[in-house]
Amino acid sequence: MKKREEITAQTKQNIIDAFWGLYCEKRIEKIKVRDITDKAGYNRGTFYEYFTDVYDVLEHIENSLIPTLDELPPVSMPSGTIGMPLDMFLKLYEQNSRYYSVLLGDNGDPAFASKLKNSIKPTIVKVFADKQNVDQIELDYIMEYTLSAMIGIMSYWVKRSEHLTSEKLFELIFRLMEEGVMKQLPR
Amino acid sequence: MKKREEITAQTKQNIIDAFWGLYCEKRIEKIKVRDITDKAGYNRGTFYEYFTDVYDVLEHIENSLIPTLDELPPVSMPSGTIGMPLDMFLKLYEQNSRYYSVLLGDNGDPAFASKLKNSIKPTIVKVFADKQNVDQIELDYIMEYTLSAMIGIMSYWVKRSEHLTSEKLFELIFRLMEEGVMKQLPR
DNA sequence: AAATTATACAACATGGTGTCGGATTATTCA
DNA sequence: TGAATAATCCGACACCATGTTGTATAATTT
Structure with a gap:
């Protein structure tokens, strides 16, 4: 009993x-x-x-899938580079891929993406914090660009059943963020 | 009567x-x-x-809001650069901002973003077409990254009632795509 | 083991859905 | 023009899902 x-x-x-x-x-x-x-x-x-x-x-x-500030997964990246939030994000996705792929998919909930973005934002703010010369409004736009791109490519990754290793994916996103899209397309 | x-x-x-x-x-x-x-x-x-x-x-x-291939807005950009699909996208958003801001918002329809991506894809494929040295799988990921970032930042733009001119926004996205996120944050 | 508490259920009233047939209004053609 | 025809729009119906309330049953306490 x-x-x-x-x-x-x-x-x-x-x-x-x-x-x-x-x-x-x-x-x-x-x-x-x-x-x-x-x-x-x-x-x-x-x-x-x-x-x-x-x-x-x-x-x-x-x-239950939105991490609170204090329970964000630990990162193994040096702070101050885009690698930190990226590493964190990737860990989140690996832990919850079964759920994220549905919630962020075509039959999912658009509000969930927003919640997720907001929970990650503080970490990215930290990375951007020591960049003083940028207009705040422009910074907001860059933030939205970055978060959307990360969520987009990672959702695609879990939907494709992760047919790239997480290391390869990390590498790719890192390059896209650091050097831009067009630089990744030689010739 | x-x-x-x-x-x-x-x-x-x-x-x-x-x-x-x-x-x-x-x-x-x-x-x-x-x-x-x-x-x-x-x-x-x-x-x-x-x-x-x-x-x-x-x-x-x-x-009624998903453009078919033949009725995509005309672009004034040279083909072969990211400027072409970007210009097209921007025109789409300007024409339909009233609707897009809702459909792509928190109470919107996640499937709509997918439909929109698919309708734009062919144009970006054209831009990527002459880049031969890239793995097809990697190209798919870059595509998803690009589309998500564009839709994300533009949705933010129309939600903020376009408090940036479309030229400024175009400039910003162009730089983000060409040079990467981190290069936009000097110091 | 009896009293107490809480879980799971059956039954009810309410409100939304989708589909009829008919009334009303517009168009057609003698 | 005006009678016949066709369509729009409406009222009423049966059905289904919802959310609530009272009750039987099972677990916990004393």
């Missing part, structure tokens, strides 16, 4: 897992509470003991 | 406009058919004469 807390934690997790199975296959608007509880093996009413609606489940999952 | 076709075209447009008004304010899952027809001044049943459901309206709008 299991403890109460373990049971409810298990139930909640079962609901989450059932939801995620469905979310990987179809758009969230096509997922009914009934579908989830059927798949998880509970009564429909039980769902509402844990979540307010289908979107609440997604939010729960998303929040 | 107006012609039949004009009336129905008008009705359809009224429904689209009403939908868009709501879509700018809230997530699509909160938009009911009833809300749309109330705002447009029709019976709820009339909606189904024109669209199958709420998502169908969005798809209709999206399709």
